[in-house]
Amino acid sequence: MSNNKNKTELKRLRTVDRAIADLRRGLSVVVTGKDEASLILSTEMAYDAELETLAARSGAEPVLALTAHRANVLHIQPTGDDTVRLVIEDWMDAPLMRALADAVHDLDQPFRGPFTRIKEGLPPSVSGAIKIAKLARLLPSVLAAPLSIDRVEAVATEHDLSIVSLEDILAFEDTAALKLKSVASARVPLQAAEDSTFHAFRPEDGGIEHLAIVVGEPNRREPVLARLHSECFTGDLIGSLKCDCGEQLRGALKAIAEEGGGVLLYLAQEGRGIGLINKLRAYKLQAQGFDTVDANERLGFDADERVFRPAAEMLKLLGFKKTRLMTNNPEKVEGLERHGITVTERVSHKFPSNTHNELYLATKKKRSGHYL
Numbered sequence: 001m002s003n004n005k006n007k008t009e010l011k012r013l014r015t016v017d018r019a020i021a022d023l024r025r026g027l028s029v030v031v032t033g034k035d036e037a038s039l040i041l042s043t044e045m046a047y048d049a050e051l052e053t054l055a056a057r058s059g060a061e062p063v064l065a066l067t068a069h070r071a072n073v074l075h076i077q078p079t080g081d082d083t084v085r086l087v088i089e090d091w092m093d094a095p096l097m098r099a100l101a102d103a104v105h106d107l108d109q110p111f112r113g114p115f116t117r118i119k120e121g122l123p124p125s126v127s128g129a130i131k132i133a134k135l136a137r138l139l140p141s142v143l144a145a146p147l148s149i150d151r152v153e154a155v156a157t158e159h160d161l162s163i164v165s166l167e168d169i170l171a172f173e174d175t176a177a178l179k180l181k182s183v184a185s186a187r188v189p190l191q192a193a194e195d196s197t198f199h200a201f202r203p204e205d206g207g208i209e210h211l212a213i214v215v216g217e218p219n220r221r222e223p224v225l226a227r228l229h230s231e232c233f234t235g236d237l238i239g240s241l242k243c244d245c246g247e248q249l250r251g252a253l254k255a256i257a258e259e260g261g262g263v264l265l266y267l268a269q270e271g272r273g274i275g276l277i278n279k280l281r282a283y284k285l286q287a288q289g290f291d292t293v294d295a296n297e298r299l300g301f302d303a304d305e306r307v308f309r310p311a312a313e314m315l316k317l318l319g320f321k322k323t324r325l326m327t328n329n330p331e332k333v334e335g336l337e338r339h340g341i342t343v344t345e346r347v348s349h350k351f352p353s354n355t356h357n358e359l360y361l362a363t364k365k366k367r368s369g370h371y372l
Contacts, residue, residue: 009175012168013205019164020136028054030147030156030163031132033124037152039161040129043101043141048094051143057155058145063118064088064097065126065142070300073103074112079119083127085144087116101141103298104284128166135172137275140300177309179203180210182317188213192250193257201314208268212314215253216261223322223344225262227252228311228332230269233276241356242283248349252326255349263318265311272296273305291363303368308335315341328370346371 019029026045031038039058041050054062063085066074071084078084088097099105100112129142147155156163184200190213199212218224229252235245249264256262271279278299285295293303312335315323322342325333326349333343348371353361364370 009179010205013172013175013179013203013207015162015164016132016135016168016172017205017207019132019162022162023133023136023138026050028057028159028161029129029132030152030161031125031129031169032149032152032163032165033128034166035149036123036125037147037149038123038125038129038144039147039155040126040142040144042133042136042138043097043143044133044139046094046098046143051094054143054145057159058147059151060145060147062088062143062145063126064092064100065130065144066101067130067140067300069297069302070101070103070141071117073106073298074100074115076113076115076117079117079122081122081127083122083130085118085122085126087118088143089116097143101139101300102281103295103300104281106298107288124166128164128169132164132169134274134301134305135169137278139278173307174309176203176205176207177307177313179205180310180313180317183209190253192253195257196253199314199318201310201317210268210310210314211266212318213253213264213266214261214318215256215263218261218263218320220319220321223324223342224315224320225256225259225326225347226315226320226323227256227262227264227326227349228267228308228336229264230267230272230306233270234279241354242286243357243360244351244353247351251351252349255326263315263320265314267306267311269306272303273307274299274301286359291367292360293363293367304331308332309339312336312339312341328364330369330371 022029023042028041041054065083065085068082126144130140133142134140180201180203182199183202186198188196188198190196193215195216197214202209229249232245234240235243236249252264270276282295296303322344324345324347325343326347328350
């Protein structure tokens with residue numbers, strides 16, 4: 001790869017990273033499409049003062065943008081797009097819009113509306129804004145005001161705002177995965193596998209880090225026994241009984257050690273990619289009677305927001321091209337193979353349920369197609 005191309009890709013990563021950080025701080029960001037742009041603010045982080053500032057800076061009335069999943073929960077008719085925009089009525093203040101974006105308030109405020117949806121002409125920049133809210137691990141909803149493309153630079157310069165393109169947002173996860181580098185490694189003896197070496201991977205822009213645990217000295221010429229494990233603070237560290245993650249993590253390390261070697265990838269994709277805070281929101285919805293898929297979708301997310309390219313790139317960097325994959329999830333098999341890793345065998349990896357995770361496991365089998 002040429003030095004200029006590498007610099008360009010790193011600049012694009014940093015641009016998205018800055019926009020993510022600004023959204024999490026409650027700042028507005030400019031998202032540009034091909035011939036249009038939007039000034040956006042995370043609904044979760046919005047207060048009335050920020051909403052007024054958004055309108056003043058753009059010179060246009062903002063709209064409330066939600067995913068089609070979330071709009072469906074609010075009984076808003078679909079538009080055929082993945083993002084639905086609502087007119088902000090006089091009775092809709094910032095606290096109400098924050099509640100509209102957050103499903104945990106649905107039972108507290110069951111009668112809301114009527115809403116006026118905007119049926120046509122969805123600007124691509126608004127869909128991009130929803131995507132970057134997801135990348136920021138915020139609720140997938142934004143307040144968006146149209147911004148004339150010829151005013152973008154002036155408005156951003158005057159108010160020190162991030163500018164990020166739709167193209168860069170959509171390419172972010174793949175680009176970050178392709179820029180992963182091994183930055184540190186160390187021997188760490190584990191209870192389940194004493195002969196273990198940890199490898200830390202970080203994208204060149206300094207973004208989210210993932211870990212690989214290599215047990216023993218697996219043969220790079222043979223399919224390696226491997227497990228892709230998405231981090232789970234509640235299950236892995238605290239021993240939550242609501243999932244089977246802790247058992248899967250420790251069970252995988254034990255099985256790999258008994259095999260004589262292999263690799264476990266510990267991926268920074270908490271809550272199937274929605275983040276810890278949103279996972280806790282989903283848990284509250286599950287306590288109200290919704291299953292894990294419905295809970296994620298009520299919050300506006302897809303049932304599973306994870307991507308598997310980082311795992312594939314880590315395996316390649318470690319020298320593994322073929323795996324015997326320990327998983328019950330067919331999407332992991334497909335995801336690795338789509339990105340150049342051959343899965344020669346799916347190795348079953350399941351554990352008995354308990355009274356707290358019976359519904360969770362049943363949902364994974366029935367609705368997500370897991371082999372349980």
